[in-house]
């Protein structure tokens with residue numbers, strides 16, 4: 001199998017500047033690097049939201065790619081239309097002309113360089129394993145569709161192609177670029193392109209034979225008052241502890257009245273997206289994942 005068409009996507013969320021800035025770096029530098037075995041498309045996903053410095057205009061673009069929504073022409077928000085355009089340009093979903101998509105995002109959570117997979121096929125896991133040997137502070141976060149939407153479809157842009165991932169870098173505020181974090185995204189992207197170039201040429205590429213994958217379990221809401229408003233703060237002992245085991249009895253919130261809310265889960269889950277700014281609207285405080293060690297070597 002060779003990967004012939006790759007898309008690097010940025011600005012799916014218009015207030016996450018690392019992606020669009022990365023696209024600019026790539027426009028200047030990739031021609032010099034000259035990849036021979038694949039076509040590379042550099043694509044700004046939500047230009048209007050980026051211009052307006054907002055996550056989205058009408059609706060979250062990165063929740064607009066369910067197959068039924070792409071087929072539904074009664075949805076007429078800016079993002080619903082934009083998703084259909086992107087489905088034409090990069091997709092179509094299920095029969096995509098693009099083999100691999102890297103969709104670049106940033107987070108306010110302390111998640112390092114997260115490789116977020118919506119498809120845990122062996123190619124994606126081996127690529128993720130390679131990246132974790134090459135780039136410091138890499139974590140692999142897999143979102144099974146059933147755990148996220150309750151059925152077998154995904155609403156994420158990445159679900160247009162079989163291969164690839166969302167590259168999530170942080171912590172960084174929205175509307176800001178940081179040189180160090182931009183370079184992490186750049187290095188991870190270049191390492192990915194190098195891997196594919198070598199694989200396409202039939203070369204051996206080293207990667208670890210096992211990887212730790214953090215598999216999405218559930219989202220955890222903030223405590224709410226009787227009016228449905230958030231009435232607690234994420235506890236300082238949980239802040240920045242993404243990908244660290246959360247033990248039963250550990251404090252997770254402090255309510256305005258001073259009461260401490262503790263974790264009641266019997267299993268030690270691994271929280272991610274702790275205090276992500278974009279999730280306050282949805283009243284989500286963090287998500288829980290289960291850590292699994294997975295073999296990724298080819299068994300022949």
Ligand SMILES: [Zn+2]
Pocket residue numbers: 012013016105106
């Ligand atoms: Zn994003």
